[in-house]
Every structure is written in structure tokens, then in C-alpha cells.
Amino acid sequence: MKIIVGGTGYPEKRNILTDGLHDYQDYRLKNVWTWANAFRQRFLRRNKLFIFRPFPFFFSDDADIIHLFNEVATGAGSWVATFETELPRVLPIRGIDKFTNPELSRELRHVSSPGCRGIIAISEATRQIQLQLLEHFPAERSAILPKLHVLHPPQPVLQERIAKTVGGPLTFTFVGNEFYRKGGAEVVLAFSQLLREGALSANDVRVNIVGDTSRTHNVAHGNFQDDATFRGSIEKALRETPVFQPFTSLANNAVLQLIRSTDVGLLPTWQDTYGFSVLEMQACACPVITTNIRALPEINPDEAGWMIRCPLNGSFELSVKSEDEKQRLRISMVEQLKRIIMDIMKNRAQLESKSAGSLRRIRAEHDPRLFQQRLNAVYRGEKMPEPASK
Secondary structure (H helix, E strand, O other), X not given: OEEEEOOOOHHHHHHOOOOOOOXXXXXXXXEHHHHHHHHHHHHHOOOOOOEEOEOHHHOOOOOOEEEEEOOEEOOOOOEEEEEOOOOXXXXXXXXXXXXXXXXXXXXXXXXXXXXXXXXXXOOHHHHHHHHHHHOOOHXXXXXXXXXXXXXXXXOOOOOOOOOOOOOOOEEEEEEEEEOOOOOHHHHHHHHHHHHHOOOOOOOOEEEEEEEEOOOOOOHHHOOOOOOHHHHHHHHHHHHHOOOEEEEOOOOHHHHHHHHHOOOEEEEOOOOOOOOHHHHHHHHOOOOEEEEOOOOHHHHOOOOOOEEEOOOOOOXXXXXXXXXXXXXXXXXXXXXXXXXXXXXXHHOOHHHHHHHHHHHXXXXXXXXXXXXXXHXXXXXXXXXXXXXXOO
16 A cells, blocks of 8 residues: 655654555655644744645645544545544643634544544543543534544564563663653652662662653643752762663663563653553563553553552543642652562562563554554554454
8 A cells, every 4th residue: 555644753653654565655744734834833933733734746646545643634635643642633722722722623624524534542541532522522523433443553572581580689671761751750769768778779679770861841740840959869869879770862772672681661650642662661571660641551451560550630641730749649659669669579470470461462452463454444444353352
């Protein structure tokens, strides 16, 4: 098939550019809105619009389908969109209620039109958020519901191995370029406290930390960002505590090599729409400790890993409305992380079962061949084959 895509970034690579038999045509620079948005943002100070409309004289009439990520197509040709939160994606405008925003209504009409063959939520949590949106638009809802699907990203198994259950230190690995948003500070706090309390010694664990501590903004914290004093204490502990092995950044191949020698992955994240690193860790038979936001309960069930449970809002996310609330959440996250770490240390046999469980769910839920069969069915407007586990 010849498939037009709106870009070739990481989201497209994980969710769209997945079949070597297809001919993918990158239309990012042929999209009118690539240039219109640049003008709007720079000169008009207006929001970006997540719209795809190719210049007419560049459009390939022989293309089979257009497949977008987080965008809505408004021009010629049948199209499909994969999305991570809502479709359409419309940024808020100060003083205008979300559901009375005329741009949202305008783009929803394109989603409900016959030209849209399907919209693909990357998780059940995403589907539920989309259903909440559609409740406010009953006319469009009836047209959109039949073509709303859930399709988790594909992930091949990367390593078969036997989990370590006895003897020697355990290796934990945190991977998150946005160190503070992904929970890097909470990892440092948990291990530092366990060492100070004498629950762990420097001979018991090694902790790889891959993350950029200069990425200080945490979108989940909103107006209640961590101050320089807190960040300084975290970064001092990261430098001076002997169990930590910090890396500001690593190439993906180097990260995977690190994971292959890891016993337990760490992602106590404050905000994530999915959690792709969890899939890569599980594909290396490495079970992961995560929070319970968005898609993480779907991809990190008890048989495959461990869950830090936090109170969530209606969008399956953490809600920080005050400094005190942020601190209460942090204390709870760190205490739960400490309990899980110590449970693993005292009961290493669970590593073997969760390691095997990680591989089983990757094979069952993220098989690349089944993913492509299901995606091709959406392209054709057909019913998707169910995963083997259903």
C-alpha cells in the first residue's frame, strides 16, 4: 500500500511506520498547515492547529490512505488517525469554554465525515477520554463511535533470559529524558532514604539513572514546580550516593543494552500519555515499577510488574492543585516505591514470574504481525482481528 503520513517522528515510528511492505510518503513539508502554523505562532501569536491538508499540486492520487498522528485531515483522500488523548486535538483558548470552541466543532465534523475511515486510540484510557469528549457532541458521536478503535503499539521481544532470583546485588534502571516529569527525583529519594535508614546497603543494589536533570519543568505540577533548593538536593544525592550510575543521555541502542542487564525497571512517572519505555523493558524480560496513570495499568498488570497507586482525575492523570497536594503525592509515591523495592529484595522469586509475565504479555498484546493485520483492517474499513488473549 502507498500510505501518506504527516511526519516521521517517534510517535509515527511507534504507531504508523511499522510495515516494511508499505510505501510511506512523508508529507510534513507538503502540508499547508506546517507552514500556516509557523506563521500563526510566530506573527499572530495564535495556537497551533493539528490539521493536515496537502498542497493540491503535491497530492498523490494513487495513495491508498492517509495515516496521521494527533491530526485531522481536511483535504481530499481517505484517512485514519492515531491519537494519544483526544481527536481533534485543540489547544485551549483563554476565556472560551472547551466545548464551545468553534475550532473543536469544526474539526469534529471532519472526524465524523465518510472520508475518515477510523480513529485509533493508543490505549483504553485514551478511548475513555475520547468517549467523554463525544458525550458533548451527540450528533457527531453516532458517526464516530463505529470507527473508534483501540490499538496498542507493536513491540517485538528483544531478549529471552532467566531472571536473577538469588545472590548478588540487583540492578534497577530508570529511563526518562525529562528526569523530573518521569519520576527521577522520586527514584533518588526512595533509594537514598532506604540507604540512610539502613534497610539497604551499597552492596545490595545498583541504580542506573538515564535522564537529563536540566529538564526541570514537570507539566503535571502546573503552577507548583519544584524549587532550586529541592532540585539541588536531588542532584547532589545523585552525584554523591554510590549506588547511582547517572547518564544524562544515551543512544537508544545503549539504553537497550543497559536494560538487557537490568533486573527491575523504574518509571514512577507523574505524567505520561503511554509509557513506551515500559514496553521495551518488558520486551527484555525486565519487569517495571510504574505509577497507575493513563495507559500504565493496561500495559503493566500485576503479573508483569508492580504498581504505585495514586489518586487520579477523570482523565486518568494526577491533579496537582496546591504545593501541599504535590508534597502529599510525592510522599505517597516514594513510600510505595520503597515498600516495593524492599519486597523485591526480600522475595526475589517474584522476579522470575514477573519477568516471564512481561514476555508473555508482549507476545500476546503487542505482536507486530497481529498489529499490522489489525491496522490494515482499519485501512480497509473492516473489523479488526482480536488479540490472542481476548
